[in-house]
Amino acid sequence: MARVSDIADAAKRLIVGRPVRSDRLGHTLLPKRIALPVFASDALSSVAYAPDEILLTLSIAGLSATVISPWVGLAVAAVLAVVVTSYRQNVHAYPSGGGDYEVVTTNLGPKAGLTVASALLVDYVLTVAVSVSSGAQYAAVAIPSLRGHEALFAVSIVAVLMVMNLRGVKESGRLFAIPTYLFMAAVLTTAIVGFVRLAAGGLPPAESADLTILPESGFEAGLVGLAGGFLVLRAFASGAAALTGVEAISNGVPAFKPPKSRNAATTLALLGSLSITFMISILVLAKAAHVHYVELPATNLLRDGVAVGDSYEQHPVLGQLTHSVFSGFSPAIVVVSVVTGLILVLAANTAFNGFPVLGSILARDGFLPRQLHTRGDRLAFSNGILALAGGAVVLIWAFDAQVTRLIQLYIVGVFVSFTLSQLGMVRHWNRHLATEPDPAARSRMKRSRVINSIGLVMTGMVLIVVLITKFSHGAWIAILAMVIVYVIMLGVRRHYDQVRDETSMDDDHSVLALPSRVHAIVLLSRLHKPTMRALAYARATRPSVLEAVTVAVDPEDVAELRKQWDALDVPVPLTVLDSPFREITRPVLGYVKSIRRESPRDLVVVYIPEYVVGHWWEQLLHNQSALRLKTRLLFSPGVVVASVPWQLQSSHQQEAKTWQATHPESARAAALKERAARETRRPDEPTRPGPTDA
């Protein structure tokens, strides 16, 4: 029978790769050409859905409203430019990778920092959910058989990303560089060809150009009044999803090659320029080609005054645009679609780089369980990667991988973080200006403070717009999640603080004082080798008092045990505990407590014989009462629980295999395995040298 843990070990090696030594940590740093695709794919890929959401939101007010889409795009681009410029200051001032969390904690205090952290954690999860869901919808356009199974497909993609990231940052960086560059090339080519044809007057109309849009009730007159203005703001808020990649770079500075800050700042500037170029190009060309895009195409798109119905397939804006620009030239369209689908999936990888780093920093500060601070086999923050993937999968299932519904929850967190971060930076410059005497440095700082102040005003305004326009559409869920994450992190920190207070070495050195006597108890139910070994080991420690204790569940068994015990003739008394309720745990617990009551200065050591098995299912057949008892005994002060293992034969082979699997370099494993096979007849002989020890 195959052993489960063998297969698990082999699978782990296969998927995660061989472990990496600590001193190789420096090797996983990223050069700019790799860092750009790793950290920027999120922001870049949003051109695959941000223009769609702008058009879709405007189309609520009918066809006439959509003509202002390039202006909405320009507003988003302006904010993006400001934010990128602001963040270049952050990256230089705080190169350690705490990003917004560090900036805000340092300048505005730990509660504000924790707010930013909660917001970012939730938004990272949403980045994965939105990007992968959008990617799944592009894939469903390319592969029609995927339609209706987008959520399952998206979940599978998250799983693949998770495994890749568990293998380590650098490899995924290299792997992801190619499609990201291909995407850039594809979108740039489409834009250039499109503008050339537009200038020449030869851009063909889009497939949806001859359709009209039915405005929703209340918007029959187009974008007028308060409702019209509100709709424009909503379109802007949805388009602002294009800004999400920015903070990922500032959180990821330590992953850059030195000079870390300068490289990160350059990457940021590159990312901002590309994002703006892509989005504006797509919106301008989409308007020129008369691309029409609505939330419910079946009912709200009309052909000759009649709804097009369920048979109409609405392709994404970029897809329709490609079709128009290349006059239906199939190979070009296929390339752009495939590459777009791919970068959307890879965009989620940004979060897989940012989330675990942030989680690890929070764990270091005691806000998250310590496991998140543990580097896994491949130097990646394994636990954070697993947590992120889990959260994204839940979101994708809950929202059935629908981008338009998920995007309502999105970017609240990012803008909370942007705003607080810029406020923190303003404070940062104020603080430094108070002590800096050098005029040149002062003028640089003042310039930076102006930039960050503009960033603060801009991002604060956008945050208000996002909150107002999206709150009831789903943003409240994201805010609720942030509050929950905040409360949990605060609770974890409080717990760790309390434990530290309880356990830290103060002036009271009473814990150093030794117990006066040791009262040893060997628990047994039958007389066999495991209990005999426990007895021998207990005797070897020469306690002040030693007794064997059994619980009388069945009177006949006890009588038999008493007879055998007397025949054995060991100098240890046997105590029988009464158990009217056929329980093991309670009588033993009561007995131990009574010993402690009578001699409070004694240490009670309870020896429990335990079977050690090689297969998980064997575990079900043994040790159940022992496990319960151990757990309860640990609650009593002044008690030490000593497990005396008896290794069954199956465990020997298992141990040898595990040892070999985790020590591939060691030739000793084979020898150990061989010895284990020989030892099975006499697994342990402490006093007499056996044939293997001679």
Next chain:
Amino acid sequence: MARVSDIADAAKRLIVGRPVRSDRLGHTLLPKRIALPVFASDALSSVAYAPDEILLTLSIAGLSATVISPWVGLAVAAVLAVVVTSYRQNVHAYPSGGGDYEVVTTNLGPKAGLTVASALLVDYVLTVAVSVSSGAQYAAVAIPSLRGHEALFAVSIVAVLMVMNLRGVKESGRLFAIPTYLFMAAVLTTAIVGFVRLAAGGLPPAESADLTILPESGFEAGLVGLAGGFLVLRAFASGAAALTGVEAISNGVPAFKPPKSRNAATTLALLGSLSITFMISILVLAKAAHVHYVELPATNLLRDGVAVGDSYEQHPVLGQLTHSVFSGFSPAIVVVSVVTGLILVLAANTAFNGFPVLGSILARDGFLPRQLHTRGDRLAFSNGILALAGGAVVLIWAFDAQVTRLIQLYIVGVFVSFTLSQLGMVRHWNRHLATEPDPAARSRMKRSRVINSIGLVMTGMVLIVVLITKFSHGAWIAILAMVIVYVIMLGVRRHYDQVRDETSMDDDHSVLALPSRVHAIVLLSRLHKPTMRALAYARATRPSVLEAVTVAVDPEDVAELRKQWDALDVPVPLTVLDSPFREITRPVLGYVKSIRRESPRDLVVVYIPEYVVGHWWEQLLHNQSALRLKTRLLFSPGVVVASVPWQLQSSHQQEAKTWQATHPESARAAALKERAARETRRPDEPTRPGPTDA
């Protein structure tokens, strides 16, 4: 914050009741008037679906075929009479409640016994699934809003039954007696009124009397040829479901009041007579009232030559009959329907009485995990009850609570058991006849042998019929399940046997020899009270060698630790283990192994400081590496793992509460709780008497 385990404890008390002492075991025995409803509800309730399945199967060959239904019923009744008579012999010969398993194991050997046990275990699960599913369908007739949610409803009922049985046999017996007697009264009244009206020539036709039945293809000519004969046999095999209650009584003999055997035999005879009366009455009256019943009413029932379609609601045979007998008198119909639905649900209780007893016997014999032999708080076999409920829930979900599909899997196991049991009884009498000298006893034995031989032939034939007619319709699933259960039980037994051989005290008394020296290791990562306590306890045991060991994951932490250690000035050396892969487990394991290699006669005791917490979520924040390390250390021979607990404040309150909840009789709990609250400032002071100990 409310503590989860408090609520769980309170809920357990509320649902399961207070624990019962072993010496009260005798009090849960059943008098006949309670034993009949407890053990016979299964067999009795099958009249709610067995006639339906006979009519449904015959209707495949069209309307003309259904007229022979009373004759098929008579054949089932004949088998039932023979089996009941046979089992009265079993009950007298084997009163210990092993039932068929004991009879077959004793007379045909353990492998045959295990075959019977596998068959019965699977059939108990099916009894629950079929009865509860049928009950859910009756309930859906009465409460139309349940329709479409039968499976969920059935699962809920299984959950309720599980909880009731966890409370103990006697209470559920009393609770179930009333509806069972009501059901008997209801069916008898219906039958008597029906026959009186039939004799008077005034029995109105059933609601489905004017419909015709469309035969399935191949049966246009009715019940002719081989196919016709086969169909009659299939109808008989489905009707044989009425026999399932019989073996439950013979397995449950120990639960009867003395004289156990005679009371069980009387109950069996009573059950047989009632079952036969009910089934024949229903089939004869259904024929007289022209009740028509098919598997797919929408397509196969015709009104004036046209299919009735989905809007037609087909009521169960007993329901249609009640409607006819009482001329649509609503109160009578409602009473019969409700009572029938109720007894079907309660019928599943038969299995809840039989399965755990059999599971416990099998666990006693080492074929199932020992936990199944453990009596729970309320003297019920808790683990068996949980296993049965789990299996039934899986079946109900898998077959969507459809009785006609589940019934194809049913009764294979019971007839395997019947046949082997009768064969065993024949051997039993042969064996006793070989030594019995008394002529009167010999003639009684010969008479019994004749009865069991007839039973053997009859049940063997039925088993063949069931296998042939139902195998491809689903019986193969039941057979596969039996084979799997058989293999698992054999594997468990082999494992226990092997462990016994490995651990039993043979002539080799080397395990009694004491290790020559004790090498104690205290693991630590930081210096705080928990590690100091572990160190103090380890020193108190006065080992031959004592050292503190830490793993160098972070060089800075180790340097700091070294400094603190030197400042502490304890006479214990600190050993630092290198860990290039940032692991804890492997370096410690390797170090312990190296000690054992150098001094194979030493005992290594590893002291691990552990946090003890009060809430489950706190557990997530601590001890994760300690747990992994402990598990792996136990695989090494010659190593004892000693957990030194440090009780955090939250654990004190938790411990006091648990103690109070499990010792309601003890006034000491309150005192303990109070003391725990006082102790929180100084949880443990071994050497100096504290204020509470003075």
